[in-house]
Amino acid sequence: MNPVIPAPVPVPLPAPPWLLEFLLVFTFVLHLLAMDFLLGGVIILSVSSFLGRHDSGHHELARRVSHALPPVTAFTITLGVAPLLFVQLLYGQLFYTSSDLMAWYWLAVVFLVMLGYYGIYWYQMQHDELGTRAAWVMLSTAILFMLVAFIFTQNITTMLHPQDFYRLFLNGQVGTILGSVTSLNIARLAHFVVAAAALAGLGIALLSARWRTESPELARWGRRYGVTWFMGATLVQFLVGLWFLFSLPVEIRQSLVGDKLAVGLLVSGIFLALLGLLMAPRSLLAASVAMLGAVSAMAVLRHLVRVAYLRPYFDPHSLAVRGQWVVFSIFVVLLLAGLATVGWMLYVFYRPAARRA
Amino acid sequence: MNYPVWEPFMLGGGLVIGIIAILHVFVSHFAVGGGLFLPLTERKAYRENNPALLEYVKSHSKFFVLVVLVFGAVSGVGIWWSIALVNPEATATLIHVFVWGWAIEWVFFIVEIAAAFIYYYGWDRLDPKTHLLVGWIYFGAAWASLLVINGILTFMLTPGRWIKTQTFASAYFNPGMLPSLVVRTAVCIALAGVYALITSSAVADVALRNQVIAYAAKWLLAGTLIIPFAGIWYISTIPALAREISMGGAPAVTIFAGLSIFFSALVMAFTYFGPHQRPRHFNMVFAFLLAVLALSTTAVTEWVREAVRKPYIIYGYMYSNGIRVSDVERTREVGLLKSARWVRHHEVDPQALERTGEEVYRVQCASCHTVDGYNSIRFAVKGWSWAMIDYQLAHLSSLKGFMPGFVGTDAERQALGAWLASLNPVPTNIAIEPASSAVRGQATDATGEGASQP
Numbered sequence: 109m110n111p112v113i114p115a116p117v118p119v120p121l122p123a124p125p126w127l128l129e130f131l132l133v134f135t136f137v138l139h140l141l142a143m144d145f146l147l148g149g150v151i152i153l154s155v156s157s158f159l160g161r162h163d164s165g166h167h168e169l170a171r172r173v174s175h176a177l178p179p180v181t182a183f184t185i186t187l188g189v190a191p192l193l194f195v196q197l198l199y200g201q202l203f204y205t206s207s208d209l210m211a212w213y214w215l216a217v218v219f220l221v222m223l224g225y226y227g228i229y230w231y232q233m234q235h236d237e238l239g240t241r242a243a244w245v246m247l248s249t250a251i252l253f254m255l256v257a258f259i260f261t262q263n264i265t266t267m268l269h270p271q272d273f274y275r276l277f278l279n280g281q282v283g284t285i286l287g288s289v290t291s292l293n294i295a296r297l298a299h300f301v302v303a304a305a306a307l308a309g310l311g312i313a314l315l316s317a318r319w320r321t322e323s324p325e326l327a328r329w330g331r332r333y334g335v336t337w338f339m340g341a342t343l344v345q346f347l348v349g350l351w352f353l354f355s356l357p358v359e360i361r362q363s364l365v366g367d368k369l370a371v372g373l374l375v376s377g378i379f380l381a382l383l384g385l386l387m388a389p390r391s392l393l394a395a396s397v398a399m400l401g402a403v404s405a406m407a408v409l410r411h412l413v414r415v416a417y418l419r420p421y422f423d424p425h426s427l428a429v430r431g432q433w434v435v436f437s438i439f440v441v442l443l444l445a446g447l448a449t450v451g452w453m454l455y456v457f458y459r460p461a462a463r464r465a
Numbered sequence: 466m467n468y469p470v471w472e473p474f475m476l477g478g479g480l481v482i483g484i485i486a487i488l489h490v491f492v493s494h495f496a497v498g499g500g501l502f503l504p505l506t507e508r509k510a511y512r513e514n515n516p517a518l519l520e521y522v523k524s525h526s527k528f529f530v531l532v533v534l535v536f537g538a539v540s541g542v543g544i545w546w547s548i549a550l551v552n553p554e555a556t557a558t559l560i561h562v563f564v565w566g567w568a569i570e571w572v573f574f575i576v577e578i579a580a581a582f583i584y585y586y587g588w589d590r591l592d593p594k595t596h597l598l599v600g601w602i603y604f605g606a607a608w609a610s611l612l613v614i615n616g617i618l619t620f621m622l623t624p625g626r627w628i629k630t631q632t633f634a635s636a637y638f639n640p641g642m643l644p645s646l647v648v649r650t651a652v653c654i655a656l657a658g659v660y661a662l663i664t665s666s667a668v669a670d671v672a673l674r675n676q677v678i679a680y681a682a683k684w685l686l687a688g689t690l691i692i693p694f695a696g697i698w699y700i701s702t703i704p705a706l707a708r709e710i711s712m713g714g715a716p717a718v719t720i721f722a723g724l725s726i727f728f729s730a731l732v733m734a735f736t737y738f739g740p741h742q743r744p745r746h747f748n749m750v751f752a753f754l755l756a757v758l759a760l761s762t763t764a765v766t767e768w769v770r771e772a773v774r775k776p777y778i779i780y781g782y783m784y785s786n787g788i789r790v791s792d793v794e795r796t797r798e799v800g801l802l803k804s805a806r807w808v809r810h811h812e813v814d815p816q817a818l819e820r821t822g823e824e825v826y827r828v829q830c831a832s833c834h835t836v837d838g839y840n841s842i843r844f845a846v847k848g849w850s851w852a853m854i855d856y857q858l859a860h861l862s863s864l865k866g867f868m869p870g871f872v873g874t875d876a877e878r879q880a881l882g883a884w885l886a887s888l889n890p891v892p893t894n895i896a897i898e899p900a901s902s903a904v905r906g907q908a909t910d911a912t913g914e915g916a917s918q919p
Contacts, residue, residue, distance in 0.1 A: 123565075
């Protein structure tokens with residue numbers, strides 16, 4: 109059966125595909141950093157909230173870390189908007205099709221995120237009033253966000269298999285077709301969840317440093333605790349990553365092996381993660397830089413895997429382009445000005461003198 | 466035609482978007498107006514040296530963050546989610562035209578969110594001047610995000626020169642952009658008042674409570690005073706057909722347009738005689754009733770704004786069912802089912818006439834109609850014979866100006882008619898077959914089956 113793929117929009121792309129691909133991967137990395145802290149954060153805080161019923165260290169750590177979660181949630185959502193915009197521009201006809209097939213699940217993401225978000229606020233604002241029930245609130249939030257991760261994995265994986273679209277369509281009712289839950293999808297989901305736990309562990313270790321002056325003991329313990337999550341999850345990741353790699357279809361793996369850039373990215377990603385693992389007990393900063401490198405390398409590799417999957421069906425480089433350079437330049441200028449403004453606000457907020465009498 | 470059609474059963478796609486969008490509009494305009502209310506009221510508190518008022522602004526900012534940053538942000542994503550599911554072709558087109566516009570809006574969102582958190586967490590950390598400045602940064606970014614999205618929204622009804630030039634500038638600076646910006650800004654100011662009435666009616670200190678209630682009422686009145694003038698300006702820019710639809714052409718739309726004016730007048734009258742004149746008698750219940758009334762105004766107005774765009778989703782360029790105007794001729798020649806990708810039958814099957822007709826319905830009609838729910842098609846053709854339905858379908862755009870003309874071959878139109886006729890019991894004593902049937906012979910089958918349906 110010939111694959112049924114919708115025709116791309118007859119309006120030219122507003123920028124060359126390489127630029128859109130760069131922005132897609134770049135903004136996706138930004139989204140990942142926030143998302144990892146959020147998803148991993150709610151998982152770790154679920155564990156800590158239950159342990160915190162009988163352990164004041166866990167209790168206090170969970171309370172403090174939960175204050176970071178609302179802004180992180182806001183930024184996860186907002187930073188996620190950009191890559192979704194660019195993926196629709198480059199691969200819209202695939203993305204919309206897989207989204208429509210699973211429409212009810214896909215739309216549910218909005219409600220799951222909103223519930224989870226309010227769950228986080230509930231936990232944070234009423235932590236003491238909730239008492240032992242706080243742990244259940246956090247666990248429910250973690251489950252909601254895991255469901256979101258699962259639905260995302262299904263959609264973003266299904267869109268890579270246009271050859272299956274029509275079969276899925278014929279065998280189901282549009283809106284309820286979640287796509288097959290294969291070992292590849294589960295490995296992919298596990299890969300992301302474990303990465304989130306690792307990076308959130310690192311994030312918590314970094315956050316603990318801020319408590320150094322007022323509660324040095326908690327700060328020391330928080331750092332050790334975060335690093336333990338980071339190292340444990342990263343060790344697990346080496347297994348999960350292998351599982352994910354070997355769940356990829358043979359032809360995709362072969363095409364990656366034949367691609368020097370892909371091999372280079374994979375090797376440097378693994379190397380940087382190892383480096384992060386070794387550095388974490390000594391220098392959090394060095395470990396963070398190494399992990400930023402690892403995440404970036406993996407995000408580029410992920411894009412190459414997508415390109416390899418779609419090569420037989422569609423190449424965005426074949427689309428017509430009519431660059432909108434003036435408005436693009438305005439975007440770049442505003443982005444720089446916006447980041448400077450955010451930077452200034454963070455500066456005045458965190459500068460030591462910033463305390464009203 | 467290009468994408469699989471999702472039919473959210475009783476609701477229909479339009480209502481799914483509508484529900485999410487109306488709630489989002491009600492909160493997102495508050496996100497902008499409230500962003501002006503916070504720094505202005507904070508400044509007022511400093512100037513009057515009124516610590517109680519400052520305390521109120523603090524508590525209002527907490528309410529603001531919980532409503533705006535969570536519900537406002539996520540429901541905004543929800544609109545995007547739902548339009549992509551219900552009308553992927555139009556969404557894809559908008560993204561191709563406006564991606565840098567959205568990218569710019571995204572920058573403003575980032576600044577907006579960062580500023581909102583720093584404003585909220587900064588009450589005890591920042592000196593008053595800096596804190597106020599952060600509030601202004603929030604408002605600037607929030608209003609700028611409205612500035613961007615407003616042009617994209619009005620583009621759909623008044624794409625103006627874009628149809629010819631296809632440039633970003635002509636798409637964004639479209640005829641409806643400026644008047645709509647004024648309307649929406651006024652709505653933001655009014656909604657800032659609506660929400661402030663809710664929080665102010667919860668203030669315990671009676672003197673402060675009365676002061677803030679009267680103050681919040683002024684915001685609501687100021688906004689509602691501007692809206693009618695800007696509204697008339699806006700209506701003067703929309704296409705003639707759209708105006709006709711809202712002023713008598715389509716009764717339902719006209720009634721809703723009337724309701725929009727009626728609800729607005731009610732809001733204004735209640736506000737003037739209630740919280741503005743008698744703040745002492747105002748309470749939380751009244752505040753919520755006023756909010757419900759304001760939400761109803763938003764709902765009917767947004768509904769009218771969407772309805773007058775029919776039969777298009779992008780005026781003059783794409784019909785509400787996602788078919789491009791430029792594709793109509795070719796699709797009529799080739800056939801809808803051959804052009805559509807997500808169908809089981811790629812041509813009219815005389816052995817399965819109704820099932821083919823149902824597929825024609827799904828591809829061409831289901832973006833606005835449902836079978837039994839919102840805008841029910843079964844109800845719309847009740848009592849109509851196949852011949853009557855076929856005549857209506859053949860002259861759809863002239864009989865019902867707000868519907869796109871039927872796109873497809875004669876056989877496809879008759880298959881659709883056969884399925885529609887089968888939805889209700891056969892009317893008696895009238896010709897039941899189309900005058901010249903391209904699928905003659907199956908006619909009796911089709912209506913015969915229909916007769917057995919409830």
